[in-house]
Amino acid sequence: MTPDQVRGRLWAVVPAAGRGTRFGGEVPKQYLAVGGEPLIAHTLTALCAHPKVDGVVVVLAEADAHWPGWQAIAGKPVVTCVGGSERADSVLAGLAALPDSVRADDFVLVHDAARPNLHPADIDRLLEYGRNDPVGAILAAPLRDTLKRAGDDGGIDGTEPRERLWRAFTPQLFRRLQLSRALEAARDAGVAVTDEAMAMERQGLRPLLIEGREDNLKVTTAADLALLEFLLGSR
Template structure:
C-alpha cells in the first residue's frame, strides 16, 4: 500500500499576500528574482517536487498584479485565493481554499513564499516525524549565537541562555481543521501570531521540533538575498 494513502491528501498553503516593507523595492519580495526566477517559484518547486505533496494554494493580495498565473508546477495543481491583512488571515483563507479532497484531519504544509531554499531531505524528515505525531511538527534550527538582552538605551542588560532555544523555519505541518481553529482563536483574541506553531501552542498543544538546515533562509532584507545568491553560486 502506498504510505501516502494512509495519510490522505497532502497540500501546501503558501502565504504570499505580504508586501515586504523591510525588503523595499518596486515589487513584493516574493517576486524578487533568484537565479532567474521569482522567490515564490523556487518555494513552490521545492514543495511540489516532493512525491508526497499533491498540490498548493498560493494566497495573494487583492491587488497583486505580479502573479504569473501558474495553474500547474511539476505536473501538480496550483490554486490561488485572496488573503487578508495578517498572516493568520491569509493562512486561514488558504486553508479554506483547499480542495474538498483534503479532509479535516489531513495534514497541511504551510511554507513561506520568500523561503526559496527548502531541501528535499528536510521535507522528508518533517513529513516522517510530523505525520506520526498527533499535533504535527515544524522545521527549526537550534540557536547557536550568544543572545543579549538590550535595555531601552541600547546597552546590554544581560546575556540570555540559548539552551533549548530554536529558530522557527517553514514548512510547518498541522492538521487542516486543528490549525484552522487555532488561527481563528488567535484572531478572535486579537493576538497576531507570527507563525502557525504559535497559534497551536496557544491551544496548549506541543508541536515537534524537527531540525532543518541553516540555509533554509527567509528573504526579509536585501542582505538575505545576497547571502542566498552567494550560497547558490
C-alpha cells in the same frame, strides 16, 4: 492502499499576500528575480518537486499585479486565493481554498513564500516525524549565537541563556481542521500569531521541533537575497 494513501492527500499553503515592507522597494520581495526567476518560483518548485506533495495553494494580495498566473508546477496543481492583512488571515484563506479531497484530519504544510532554499530531505524528515505525532511539527534550528539583552541606552544589560531556544522555520505541518480552529481562536482573541505553531500552542498543544538545515533561509533583507542567489547557484 499505501501508507501515504491512508494518511490522505498532502497539500501546501503558501501565504504570499505580504508587501515585504522591511525589504523596501516597489516590487514585493517574493517577486524579485533570483537566478532569472521570481523568488516565489523557486519556493513553489521546491514544494511541487517533492513526490509526496500533491498540490499548492498560493494566497495572494488583492489585485496582485505581479502573480504570473501559474496553474501548475512540476505537474502539480497550483490554486490561488486572496488573503488578508495578517499572516493568520492568509493562512486561513488558504486552508479554506484547499480542494475537498483534503480531508479535515489530513496534514497540510504551511511554508513561507520567501523561503525558497528548501531541501527535500527536510520535508522528508518533517513528514516522517510530524505525521506520526498527534499535533504535528515544525522545522527549526537551535540557537547557536550568544544572546544579549539591550538596555534603553543601547548598552548591554545582560546575557540571556540560549539553552532550549530554537529558531522557527517553515514548513510547519498540522491537520487542516485543527490548524483552522487554532487560527480562528487566536483571531477571535485579538492575538496576532507570528507562525502557525504559536496558534497551536495557544490551544495547549505541543508541536514537535524537527531540526532542519540552517540554509533554509527566509529572505528579509537585500543581503539575504544575495546569499540566496549564492545558495541556489551552488545546488
